Amino acid sequence: MTQLIALSLQDLAPISDGTSTAAALQETVALAQLADQLGYQRVWYAEHHGMPSIASSSPEVLIASAAARTNAIHIGSGGVMLPNHVPLRVVETYRTLAGLYPGRIDLGIGRAGGSDGRTLQALRSFGGEHFSEQLGEMLAFDNEDFGIEHPFSRVQVTPSGVQLPPIWLLGSSGASASAAGSIGAGYAFAAHFSHAPAAPAFDAYRAAFRASTHFAKPHAMLCVSVVCAPTDEEARFLSGSQALSLGIVSFG
Template sequence: MTLPPLSIQDLAPISQGYSTQDALARTLDLARLGDEMGFSRLWYAEHHGMASIASSAPEILIANAAANTSRIRVGAGGVMLPNHVPLRVVETYRTLNGLFPDRIDLGIGRAGGSDGLTLRALRSTGGEDFPHEFAELLAFERGGFPDDHPLSRVKVVPGEIDLAPIWLLGSSGASAQMAGQYGIGYAFASHFSPTPAGPAFEAYRSAFRPSDQFEKPHAILCVAVICAPTDEEAKHLSKSMELTWLSLRSNNPQKIAPPEAADAHPWTEAERAFVESQSNLWIVGSPETVKAKIEEKLAETAADEVMISTTIHDYDKRLESYRLLKQVWG
């Protein structure tokens, strides 16, 4: 099997014992590692109101990473469109594309990425009107408004700069056909979604129509990975993820706990069952183990690219996880 390129998704995780400023500073360590080791792209996800995640403003992280690297593509994975005015998104990502030509990506998500109260504070539409919002964003970029539409007279600036390539993100397959029909890229969030990715990829490719940005379909599979020198160490490091998901389930997000905190936690039977069901989505092990498990997913999806999302309490161990996988991947 010819292995597809590897990419990185960064949530800017905040670990216990560290400040948020520390977490933001460490995003550059991962960006530079990805740039040096030949990862294809680096995406920052938009989340709000979560104590464990510092990536509430992806466009700022994108600009910082792009300014401190030379090759890797940097983008949003993604902008949660219901939280934003479409015109503002077009302006922002045209500006980034002007500053860093041919290195910026614009991933678009249809969810809000937070709890109901926080989304209310963001004036989020909640995703109910996403098809209209997305069509409006494309119309600003592609000149798709009818002549008699009032927004057809809006001058989008900066001018003479194209919008960064657009990717539609999905976790259930609902966005797959839309991405294909619009002729844009598609990324499936297997790192948190139990829905099989294969049918979504098939729907995307079947519906695909070539566009100026994408001559052919390009589907990214995002997976959660924890890689360490041995299976045993990787399993130990993954215990931090157990408490992270447990806190999310209880609507009480906390900073990423060290693995030892999971050993000390007084697990109930229900909590343990929940974590075990969630951990089925994680790929945990030595480089050889992780590579083999990703290859199984590739056989099911024929993904054009694999994006790795890694959450580990120790920032250096997190970097090591990406390094080990890239070395064995080739």
């Protein structure tokens, strides 16, 4: 029996030569609408800063825009680069999105900054070494389970009555996979830029998995780059620059 694989998209809002930033941002809506019509499961928006050819610096804005113009497809972040954000603000933002579009929002979380050092300094980024602490704080705000002596235990998180959407951790190592499993999150392996094999990370994720509200069993995704073109010959040509950037050389 043939098993269908659910397909999803990640959009960086690329600004192509000869087009404007405004046009690239409008194209994110058109792509989400097409993916919705074709039956894709989700579309995620990346967070990158200081890159002139990429317009996806505010995934939450793109999520709200696309969700308002689609019907069934899941819309989410791929991902929120947590070191760049205060955890409470992430909870407020994604609770708001979950309340506006129930059952359709995903919260993908990454530990990288998504930019160069100077830009991250301007963002007041906390740095990836504090990722576990930030993730724990974010979950504690959402679950309202700070210890009674903790100074944040009396913080009123709003909007209330809405919880964060399903959380996915994005990574390319066994450590990130184990972390995802331990909190009952989904896991997305970044094979589109990692040379490491995905299987060991998936094994670590499954071994560490504990059921949660959103995920009763492990749920993993493999993220790969795909080049589409009208012909195989054109697709091979277009893939050349990507293969070069990843250090992939093909002979024959």
